[in-house]
Amino acid sequence: MVNYGTIYTLPFKSRKEVSYLIEIQKENYEGKSTELVGSGNSPFSVTIEDEDFLYTPTRFSSASIRIVGGDYLQNLYSTGYQQYKVLCKRGNDVIWTGFINPELYTQDYTSTKFELEIECSSAMSTLEYVNYKQKNAEQRTFISFWELFRMFIEQSRGYYSSIFIPHVYAKNEHDYNNDLNVFEEMTISEQNFFDEDNKAMTLKEILEEVCKFLNWTCVDWRGELYFIDIDHKSVYYKYDCNLNTYSKTTPIALNVSDIGFAGSEHFLDILPGYNKVTVKCSNYPIEEIKITEDFDKLKLLSNIGEVSTNLDNGNTRHTQREVLYPNILTMHQFTYKNGVLSPVTDLSIYKNKSNANELLGAIPLRYASYESGLKTPTTQSYNYECAIQVRQRCGTKYDPINDVTPNSVFNDSIVVIGAKKDALFLGKGGALSLNMSIKVLQKDKYDSPFGGGLVPSEDGITYSKDIIKVRIRIGDKYVSKDNYGRFTWSDAPSTMSINLDQSRVENADGKMGTGFVPLYKTYGVLGKYSDVDGVVIDIPTNLFGTLEMSIYAPTLTEREGQVPYGYLIKDLKLRYCHSLDMDDDKDSDRIYENVVNENFINELDEIEFKISSYNNDGACYSKVLLLDEYLKDNLYSSIEKTLIRPEELLIRRIINQYGATKIKLTQVLLNSDSITPISVLSDNYMKGKHFMIAGGEIDFANEQFTCKMIEA
Incomplete structure (x- = not known):
């Protein structure tokens, strides 16, 4: 367990007199902390990644800290992405967790006082710089999806008070109704996370592949972590930070007029539809087992x-x-x-x-x-x-x-x-x-x-x-x-x-x-x-x-x-x-696609899976196991209430969502705790339409949330 000590603090208040405290912590630091002065306009803001594709595997945030003073704080600019932790607190609640980016910077040095802007990345974003390490140093084995979820959270070094996971998949309907955790039984070979030259994937790459396979999006939000299924409007498990205990919750429907507006810069965009979707499963076949020397x-x-x-x-x-x-x-x-x-x-x-x-x-x-x-x-x-x-x-x-x-x-x-x-x-x-x-x-x-x-x-x-x-x-x-x-x-x-x-x-x-x-x-x-x-x-x-x-x-x-x-x-x-009745192209990548109305094709960019189900592909590291069998088209989905193949399910989801053009709204709302990334939003001027959050910016001092939402 890595210890962090507070080296700087930055207190500020919102225009509604809500008190916030920014803590900048250094790895293994044990000294005293120094209080900094924030910029009066907007000392701290968070930007949520803006992506128009609803099934993007991750939607992480970044933050900006704005400081006024004469100290360049050069010691904060390190070479490690997890050396200086940032916590934004409101009372005892952590509402954002991340790390200072180790970047070069340029500032005016002609004045004795100036504004210094420090850029930060969310804790989950730093998984981009953490390589996968096998569970057992002596040998590679199989790892469950549940163990991977824990690894993502632990290795991010973030402070997430709750983890939200949708109750969508199970081994069968009986297990679904009895709340059995299928992710403890879904495993994959650790070799899938190493290439032929033994170079490891990063944890962010693996997280993206897991989310693509499950058709989910991972989002960090106000000190909590969400795995979002955009088509799921029912039960989510709200776990503690260690994924040990949980309670149940459901998405809340909100009207933007009830939330209230904090500005007038509202926009409407029309997003294109798609009638062709291609999913390519990049197979990692078990080649000749090398017990010979080169x-x-x-x-x-x-x-x-x-x-x-x-x-x-x-x-x-x-x-x-x-x-x-x-x-x-x-x-x-x-x-x-x-x-x-x-x-x-x-x-x-x-x-x-x-x-x-x-x-x-x-x-x-x-x-x-x-x-x-x-x-x-x-x-x-x-x-x-x-x-x-x-x-x-x-x-x-x-x-x-x-x-x-x-x-x-x-x-x-x-x-x-x-x-x-x-x-x-x-x-x-x-x-x-x-x-x-x-x-x-x-x-x-x-x-x-x-x-x-x-x-x-x-x-x-x-x-x-x-x-x-x-x-x-x-x-x-x-x-x-x-x-x-x-x-x-x-x-x-x-x-x-x-x-x-x-x-x-x-x-x-x-x-x-x-x-x-x-x-x-x-x-x-x-x-x-x-x-x-x-x-x-x-x-x-x-x-x-x-x-x-x-x-x-x-x-x-x-x-x-x-x-x-x-x-x-x-x-x-x-x-x-392999047996001779195996497909001739067993070692080739597996392609799934769907086309509606071949007279006019608007094709979505090809989606690549590096974790996939088995479809007569031969022996592969990249295939998911369900207990002691390959997972095929036998994963229960509560959305379709039947057994599915994840790759084919994603295609059906995309065609259903993008079969026609979609509306994207940008509205400046009051910053409200009632808004979550699983909230279903509506607007009085868009009768019969519902929206999901797809990015934006939160300005805590000015109590406003520039919300980007897409029709879903």
């Missing part, structure tokens, strides 16, 4: 240089190797000395060291090799391959006389490669597709471990079909494999061994050749999904949470003098695949 972007750890190994055929194998730092993947390295296996906590100590490639565990590698007798290439013409080196060693030597079988220094619970993707919702009917290619490595009588040859000896080794052990989970569900090779999901943590494709073993005697061998394909389901390859794991029910994959250390043992002491992994990929 080797072109990896930094060099050590260039091992060229190593030569004599072969049985009289040739010499030459190998050029570069060891790299991992980036996307979490890779674990180990050393083994005096019978002790120790994790490497700082990989940089192996920078430019020749033994970097001898580390146990996993590390990225770029290598090329050729045999002498061929044309010797230059370094620039090496045809490099990229792979992940996974290396083990044995703790004891093979001794056939004493029947000693060596054991790996790794146990079967050590993870060497890890990767995860947070805040995923993977819908039932899809599948995970896992694929990679493996090259088994061994030492023979010519090679020390990873000495000269990064390929198996020509004789190969006996084929081992269950060479890769993995664990895959989504949230609290784990994949397991039964004795028949079938995959299932359960709550019990489990691992499984992945088969290599025996049909790709090159040697007829069952020994693996010198190339990479892919995983065994799950042929039975390959025709059900798009873009699948390798191992395919059905998703029979909705799964959400963190997707995590772990690859365990190899525990291969010596056999007949040959030591398979690791392998190389290429093309490691994990994908979420």
Whole structure:
């Protein structure tokens, strides 16, 4: 909680002798306050953002403080938008809350006294400068709309005495009639608030997207915060500032003549109608789940240089190797000395060291090799391959006389490669597709471990079909494999061994050749999904949470003098695949539109949603969940008294409101507490018409409100 201390005060009275007090507070200030003198004409005024479109997502205010004196108050001009808080009080009631804008300014310095004008923004406006921070620093998850509402209010650092929320939506009619809060059950992935480069959206951007999705407008008004549904004339919940307790209220109908006029500058404007509305849902699809490295972007750890190994055929194998730092993947390295296996906590100590490639565990590698007798290439013409080196060693030597079988220094619970993707919702009917290619490595009588040859000896080794052990989970569900090779999901943590494709073993005697061998394909389901390859794991029910994959250390043992002491992994990929009956344009933006009278089209500017409902769009971060399902066209609206899709509802609202021209009035009214942004206003000279407030300016000293209202 940030503390503010009062550094300046500015008292003033209205022409009706109502006392007001402006407090300027500084973050973490504990000193005395200084009283300032306000300009006699209008020391403090508030301007509400003027926007002719009724469904604008926000309509915030700004304020001006006018001071008379000889002090330029330079210390108020900071670099932070929430350093100097401004409170306007009437008695004990805060009627405006915001912050001083950190701007440069120019003032006359030829006079000893002058008027200094300080510009301020409402507390909610400063959310434009506050980036979203995920709830849990360790991982991204799902966040409810209700948690977002709380976050907006808390992070604004404003002092709002009440929060008004319209009682419009529910899960169904029964829940609506029983006042159940649907926003606690509507969630969205936090990943939706970060782009592909991990740059966060601001809280104001997220607030705007939430309001667009709900067809609402957020307005700060006289020290209170309103979420307004322009078409809703029934119950609003009036919450406390923490959104814990509430009472109910309804909009009040007011006649401007009963309020009274404070000036004669009245205007009437005609606003155009619209007969075409387009809503574009900007989908944020869950692309290929990256559990592979972009080797072109990896930094060099050590260039091992060229190593030569004599072969049985009289040739010499030459190998050029570069060891790299991992980036996307979490890779674990180990050393083994005096019978002790120790994790490497700082990989940089192996920078430019020749033994970097001898580390146990996993590390990225770029290598090329050729045999002498061929044309010797230059370094620039090496045809490099990229792979992940996974290396083990044995703790004891093979001794056939004493029947000693060596054991790996790794146990079967050590993870060497890890990767995860947070805040995923993977819908039932899809599948995970896992694929990679493996090259088994061994030492023979010519090679020390990873000495000269990064390929198996020509004789190969006996084929081992269950060479890769993995664990895959989504949230609290784990994949397991039964004795028949079938995959299932359960709550019990489990691992499984992945088969290599025996049909790709090159040697007829069952020994693996010198190339990479892919995983065994799950042929039975390959025709059900798009873009699948390798191992395919059905998703029979909705799964959400963190997707995590772990690859365990190899525990291969010596056999007949040959030591398979690791392998190389290429093309490691994990994908979420859609069923083939999904729309071909599933990853494209979704467009909703409506046209009335195609002979003449007056089109409203396209409205973009970055939070949207699901409409056969594939797996997307930008889709709202209702409990454990995507929200589709199943949100109850009290306005239409049926289940709706928010995007389509907004189009119907706009067509109903803007099917004809609308009247906009500007009138100078007496400043009255009875006026709120949900008030329904009428004018004796506009029979049968009703208006909603759409901006204006409040001059507290002169007791007047220049009210801009639009027919609704």
